[in-house]
Amino acid sequence: xxxxxxxxxxxxxxxxxxxxxxxxxxxxxxxxxxxxxxxxxxxxxxxxxxxxxxxxxxxxxxxxxxxxxxxxxxxxxxxxxxxxxxxxxxxxxxxxxxxxxxxxxxxxxxxxxxxxxxxxxxxxxxxxxxxxxxxxxxxxxxxxxxxxxxxxxxxxxxxxxxxxxxxxxxxxxxxxxxxxxxxxxxxxxxxxxxxxxxxxxxxxxxxxxxxxxxxxxxxxxxxxxxxxxxxxxxxxxxxxxxxxxxxxxxxxxxxxxxxxxxxxxxxxxxxxxxxxxxxxxxxxxxxxxxxxxxxx
Amino acid sequence: xxxxxxxxxxxxxxxxxxxxxxxxxxxxxxxxxxxxxxxxxxxxxxxxxxxxxxxxxxxxxxxxxxxxxxxxxxxxxxxxxxxxxxxxxxxxxxxxxxxxxxxxxxxxxxxxxxxxxxxxxxxxxxxxxxxxxxxxxxxxxxxxxxxxxxxxxxxxxxxxxxxxxxxxxxxxxxxxxxxxxxxxxxxxxxxxxxxxxxxx
Numbered sequence: 001x002x003x004x005x006x007x008x009x010x011x012x013x014x015x016x017x018x019x020x021x022x023x024x025x026x027x028x029x030x031x032x033x034x035x036x037x038x039x040x041x042x043x044x045x046x047x048x049x050x051x052x053x054x055x056x057x058x059x060x061x062x063x064x065x066x067x068x069x070x071x072x073x074x075x076x077x078x079x080x081x082x083x084x085x086x087x088x089x090x091x092x093x094x095x096x097x098x099x100x101x102x103x104x105x106x107x108x109x110x111x112x113x114x115x116x117x118x119x120x121x122x123x124x125x126x127x128x129x130x131x132x133x134x135x136x137x138x139x140x141x142x143x144x145x146x147x148x149x150x151x152x153x154x155x156x157x158x159x160x161x162x163x164x165x166x167x168x169x170x171x172x173x174x175x176x177x178x179x180x181x182x183x184x185x186x187x188x189x190x191x192x193x194x195x196x197x198x199x200x201x202x203x204x205x206x207x208x209x210x211x212x213x214x215x216x217x218x219x220x221x222x223x224x225x226x227x228x229x230x231x232x233x234x235x236x237x238x239x240x241x242x243x244x245x246x247x248x249x250x251x252x253x254x255x256x257x258x259x260x261x262x263x264x265x266x267x268x269x270x271x272x273x274x275x276x277x278x279x280x281x282x283x284x285x286x287x288x289x290x291x292x293x294x295x296x
Numbered sequence: 297x298x299x300x301x302x303x304x305x306x307x308x309x310x311x312x313x314x315x316x317x318x319x320x321x322x323x324x325x326x327x328x329x330x331x332x333x334x335x336x337x338x339x340x341x342x343x344x345x346x347x348x349x350x351x352x353x354x355x356x357x358x359x360x361x362x363x364x365x366x367x368x369x370x371x372x373x374x375x376x377x378x379x380x381x382x383x384x385x386x387x388x389x390x391x392x393x394x395x396x397x398x399x400x401x402x403x404x405x406x407x408x409x410x411x412x413x414x415x416x417x418x419x420x421x422x423x424x425x426x427x428x429x430x431x432x433x434x435x436x437x438x439x440x441x442x443x444x445x446x447x448x449x450x451x452x453x454x455x456x457x458x459x460x461x462x463x464x465x466x467x468x469x470x471x472x473x474x475x476x477x478x479x480x481x482x483x484x485x486x487x488x489x490x491x492x493x494x495x496x
Contacts, residue, residue, distance in 0.1 A: 040297055041317060041464055041474075044297070044319065044424075044462050044464065045424045045462075045464075047462075048424035048427045048430055048462050049424060049426065049427055051427070051430055052424070052426065052427035052428065052429050052430040055429040055430060055433065056374075056428075056429045059429065061373050061374060061429050061432075062362060062373065062374050062428070062429075063374070063426065063428065063429060064374060064376055064426040064428045065359070065360065065361050065362040065373075065374035065375055065376050065428040065449075066360070066376075066378070066426075066428075067362065102362065102364055102373070103362075104360070104362045104448070104449055105447075105448065105449075115447050145426075146378075146379075147378070147379050147402075147403075147425065150379070164494045167490065167493045167494055168490055168494070171486070171489060171490055171493065172486075172490075175479075175482055175483070175486060178403070178404070178475065178478075178479060178482075179402065179403045179404060179422075179425075179475065179478075180379055180381065180403045182402070182425035182426050225493055225496045226493065228493075229489050229490075229492065229493040232485065232489055233482045233485060233486070233489065234478060234481050234482050234485060235478060235482055236478070237424075238402060238403070238422060238424060238425050239403060239404060239475060239478060240422060240464055240466065240474055240475075240478065241474065241477075241478045241481075269425070269426060270426060271426045
């Protein structure tokens, strides 16, 4: 199989896996939230979520009807031949997955309101590229629903407001979002950089496994403090009240300009769908997000 | 919690019995409508054109289902709720003029809808957001589909449902909203939470 057809095939399977089966860390976080939840209405919501996850997995049906707008994160070694053909392979895979799984057609032209019906369009699926000095390539499929995406927020704070401003902005954004982003959510916070960098980092933070804190102990402690604060708001599952407003809060940062302090907040719904494959130079493939799964 | 079984058509009397926080399952007919279908219903009403389905005593579901075509037939694979707040500007008019008794969605609705529900006797029920396969399992049959020209998610799907839920009454016909109550409690806690986290 050449690289292009290999990527196409495995990406259809990655999308299939992403929309039907949550990664083990997300499932565990939801089970833990169910055990901890003290509000009876919140507990009913979490129970329905767990039942739904199981049904979707058993029947290989998308867990949510909103199968999202699709992004890919591609990390590639320059050792691969035919890298310039990967975008085309990913496009084809999305079109195939839309029919085969199926996915809900979600790509709409913002001026004509016309739906392309195949989940592809201008800049969609969006592909984030990075080059790595390794002997492999990694592809993460990241379909993201509209409900949580609609609550993402970006603000350029005054540097004088600094850390206090950041904390206030995070908490207020969670309160404003209420039940809209389908809590319990995962919250990604991107700090610094320029505006687009901040949001990119917030999104990247969502890809980090739930149990993995920021390697910097000071930032890890800020993640814990903010998560605790968010979970004391009482918003709860689906905004109906309870202890579980977020499963995790992850922070990524970049250095900033002296005059600006950008903070971006990306919400991910409980259906935190992602699937990652690693492709080695010899053509062998392993699934990193769902251990032991065959992708070819 | 006590479970309440509700059947369509729903009478005003039965709706008035429901209170915020009640745990409900629905049997009968539900009709999906999201942004574009709401806009078209409003347009038809303004133009005095007849709407090709009846909402009288029915449940309106904010949902754009994922369906699979088999020739001319459809099956519903996933049918969870969409964010109801997007329909806030239309819903009071729909409740007032079309006799709908139950609105099902996620995330809650605003003051205009709450007031229309109080005045005309309707309620809002929350279905767990994203629990779309669970919802599809409760759909026993597609009775009809209208306005397919709006696209698959935006079309009006008429479903026969059995034991559809879990539903939590989020807004009742007595003027109470669980969302406003949760929000009020959150806002009461907010300054303390911010103060604590800033001092950490």
